[in-house]
Amino acid sequence: xxxxxxGLTGLYCAGKNHIASIIEKKGIPVLDVDKLGFKVxxxxxxxxxxxFGNDILGGDGKIDRKxxxxxxxxxxxxxxxxxxxxxxxxxxxxxxxxxxxxEGICVINAALLHRSSAFEKLDAIILVEAPFLVRxxxxxxxxxxxxxxxxxxxxxxxxxxxxxxxxxxxIYRVGNSGNFFQKKEKPxxxxxxxxxxxxxx
Numbered sequence: 001x002x003x004x005x006x007g008l009t010g011l012y013c014a015g016k017n018h019i020a021s022i023i024e025k026k027g028i029p030v031l032d033v034d035k036l037g038f039k040v041x042x043x044x045x046x047x048x049x050x051x052f053g054n055d056i057l058g059g060d061g062k063i064d065r066k067x068x069x070x071x072x073x074x075x076x077x078x079x080x081x082x083x084x085x086x087x088x089x090x091x092x093x094x095x096x097x098x099x100x101x102x103e104g105i106c107v108i109n110a111a112l113l114h115r116s117s118a119f120e121k122l123d124a125i126i127l128v129e130a131p132f133l134v135r136x137x138x139x140x141x142x143x144x145x146x147x148x149x150x151x152x153x154x155x156x157x158x159x160x161x162x163x164x165x166x167x168x169x170x171i172y173r174v175g176n177s178g179n180f181f182q183k184k185e186k187p188x189x190x191x192x193x194x195x196x197x198x199x200x201x
Contacts, residue, residue, distance in 0.1 A: 004105040004198055005098060005121050007169075009113035010128030011160055012153050013138040015176040019128050020109045022191050031097050033090065033110035040089045041065065047085050052078075091117035105198075114163040124170040126194065127161075130177050172197075 008023070008030070010016040020030045041048065041063055048063060049056065052071050058064035072079040094117055098106060108118045113125065130138075132154075139150045164171060172194045176187050 003098075003101065003103075004123050005118065006105065006107045006198075007113045007116075007119070007122040007125040008107050008109040008128070009111060009125065009164075010176075011130075011135060011157055012111075013135040013142065014128045014130045015138070015178075016109060016111075016128040019126065019174055019176060019187055019191065020107070022188055023107055026191075026195070027103075028105055028107060029101055029103055030107040030109050031094065033094060033108060033113075033116060036093055037086060037090055038065070040086050040093065041068070044085050044089055048082070051081060051085065087115070094118050105195075122169050124172060124194075124198065125164055126172050126174055126191075127164065128174050128176050130175070134177050 008016055008020055010019075017032075020032065024030050045063055048068070052068065056063055056067040056071060058067070068082070072082050094108065098108075098118060098121070107126075108116060108122070110116050113119060136150065136154075139145070139153070140147070143150070145153075172190075174187055174190045174194075
């Protein structure tokens with residue numbers, strides 16, 4: 001049987017990691033590409049400090065991601081240089097992880113799923129959704145950023161859906177509005193439905 005590879009993504013603070021945890025509880029392996037990026041930053045420390053300087057190191061001698069972020073935030077050329085270091089390594093690690101899975105199904109969880117090397121291999125994409133206000137207050141509670149910074153992140157994703165809807169891959173939507181706003185269909189039930197449609201439960 002062919003290995004089924006699903007992608008998992010969603011808008012900022014839609015709650016894709018919560019959906020990932022539901023999937024993992026079913027015994028399905030999930031690769032968190034965002035966390036993998038943190039691992040790669042440590043792996044590529046010498047290359048990154050060689051490009052951006054040792055002042056991005058924290059007190060523990062490791063790269064401080066906030067200091068690194070301040071070097072590239074709002075600077076397209078600097079961000080491009082950082083991505084040129086990180087993305088190839090993340091893609092290699094992602095491909096190795098997929099190849100090493102013996103299970104019949106696995107999931108790639110990534111905020112920038114469309115930029116992953118796994119994107120063309122996906123059999124289907126799970127898009128996690130939540131209303132604007134729910135995402136707004138989740139972002140404030142989780143990231144504790146100024147409202148203006150949060151709204152800027154929201155605006156940066158204006159073309160989010162077009163990146164996926166223009167493709168030929170099947171797309172499944174999962175609502176994750178929280179207990180107060182959630183409709184009758186719960187995320188767990190929707191995930192079961194998706195897995196049943198794929199023939200893997």
